[in-house]
Amino acid sequence: MNNVFRAWKLGSVELKLYLREPSAFFFTLVFPLLLMLLFGSIWGNQPFPEQFFGYIDYSAAAFIGIVILTTGIMNLTVNIASYREKGILRRFMATPLTPVSFLMAEMGSILVITSMGVALLLLAGLVIFGMHFWGSPLEAAVAFLLGCGAMAGLGFIPASLAPSARSGAVIANIMYFPMLFLSGAALPQDILPDALRTVAEAFPLTHSIRLLRGIWLGGRLAEYPVEIAVLAGTLLAGAFFASRMFRWD
């Protein structure tokens, strides 16, 4: 309980620090929005032939996926690695804070930033393109949280070890770009060759986007046991890795 309380206190301070310096995450939120505006202006949101949904309805999950990917892998890793580089983590090490509480705090504060990005997307989709949603809002929220958790779980791995912001950014990029292009986030997966699509099955983001899209278009969580297992497993594996390997300095 104390660990949760500490994570809560630290997380709320971290969130304030983020909001005090919006330049750190501004691009994270604006990049997916720009993509939506660009492709939305090309394709519009008219229902596809013989389908009930249009381009924006279909791609909302992909844009949300980009936000989740960027905050979970990039922002989380670079922020923590820069704390390690500056000796801020050493200061926390001399308190009863545990690595897992620390990472919970970081994940929680980044979750709020991610939600802001998603809210921005939803607003633009609704107002500009008349986006539709056929699923259960509660189940969509669960799918969103699972995706955030899985991306943060992946981010925990470089975040636990990277000695500097620069090295953290390098490792984060190596994880970021394959997922951005192969998981159906920035590019539709149907244009990929089969081999690459098979590779992309190993990426948690692929499962996150498929789950979100399924719920978005009226599906139910119960129809996606594999996706849910992969996402929850990624979070648990990342947390387990961090609890063993996390370095304060």
Add this chain to the structure above:
Amino acid sequence: MEDIVISAVDLRKSYGDTVALDGLDLSVHRGEVFGLVGPNGAGKTTTIDCIAGMRRPDSGSLSTLGLDPVGDSRELHTRVGLQQQESELPERMKVGESLRLFSSLFGVEEPGMGLLEKVGLGKKLDACFSDLSGGQKRRLFVALAMVHDPELVMLDELTSGLDPRGRRDLWSLVDGIRGSGRTVVLSTHYMDEAQKLCDRVAIVHGGRVVALDTPDALVREHCPGMRLILGCGQGFEPGDALEVEGVLGACMQGDTCVMDLRDAGVVVPVIQALSGAGASLGDLHTEVPTLEDVFMVVTGREYGETDE
């Protein structure tokens, strides 16, 4: 035994090929201000980090407040306050915010304004960390090390890089902590600082303690001699001084005579002998050795060379 708060025996620690601790022994008593002095690279920070549970020594036995610093590090951190040499806070974190945050990390009530006022940051509550001066940052870290009212306060290179004013501010802060009955361990490469602040001092050199005692006792033991500088007029002969037991050397420098004495007890006999011989004497002052001289004697090297 219960008044020993830190006991270290034969601590060893290497980083790759670099030996940081090479069989370091020391023990610290409850309530004292204990200084680790020596040049940069002597092993002071590694010693503090090991004692505070921030690093694991390669070998040796170590107990801090009766705990194993590595195995019981979380309990230890609730009872030790540590000010680290190389540490920072997020740039945009505010002073008051950091104090509240660290209070909740330690699970204690907010200490309120008293602590910040004590370290002279009472008016800086809403200042961002990055806007503080070097000395203010250092004082904030002392405050953060004290939020949970620790029994043992460890201050690593408290004043390095600060101007004289900043150093004096921190010295009075340490004097304030001393009065509160806590044990303080501080490291410094300023010998004058150690001499002024510390009840006992360990001189650290090449990863081990080469001398340990009160500053006065260290000086008496290793550098008992002193220098007497005497203005002199008519009828003075340096040879008269040399006849006095305990005068090791005497030479004239213009109108003054510089004499090396075996110890402080020789001053009075010298003056008596010289005035008895009819010499007229002028101003008198003495130069007493400092810890810096002790360092040179026990290590055989000039102080200030880095200890790499």
